Amino acid sequence: GENVEQHPSTLSVQEGDSAVIKCTYSDSASNYFPWYKQELGKRPQLIIDIRSNVGEKKDQRIAVTLNKTAKHFSLHITETQPEDSAVYFCAAVDSSYKLIFGSGTRLLVRP
């Protein structure tokens, strides 16, 4: 089955700097890769997603890249702000449409 690995587990950046979170997946049949932001005590919220027929997608300060050959995808947050502090999860949707999550990255943006 699908396996998703995520790095780093924690990331601390200065406000205004960029943050990059990387994930790899194992199932070449996976074709949908969402990213979730989870604040303390709240449900995961979808922030951006990418499909396997696209290499990059941007939404304001957030971008995601996908390398199908290498089976890895990354989240890029530019001009980070303190409100970006949260836990971020990558995920891959397998052939049964199940979301398989990475282990999460705790992002801290220092003012």
Add this chain to the structure above:
Amino acid sequence: SAVISQKPSRDICQRGTSLTIQCQVDSQVTMMFWYRQQPGQSLTLIATANQGSEATYESGFVIDKFPISRPNLTFSTLTVSNMSPEDSSIYLCSATKLLGDRVLSDTFGSGTRLTVV
């Protein structure tokens, strides 16, 4: 995307008892899933709730412990049976809308924080 109402939001239960968690979606969805999230951890898939048939369980989860129902396209329940303190966790449902084989949206319920004493 769909909006999910999940109940209860939290509960404290005695060991040996059972708790049923409900998720109601505001529109018909193709797939519904149940996850468990231990404090500070990622989400682990428990099972796929299949409409009108038995749920499909992931490795390490069994029907006797986590019976699931999905009587229609907008509602599902998860029961945590014969609870022990190790079952203390957050339980979340999710709903997926598909168009053909294309995922349109994935949405999560607000979660149920379960404490077993």
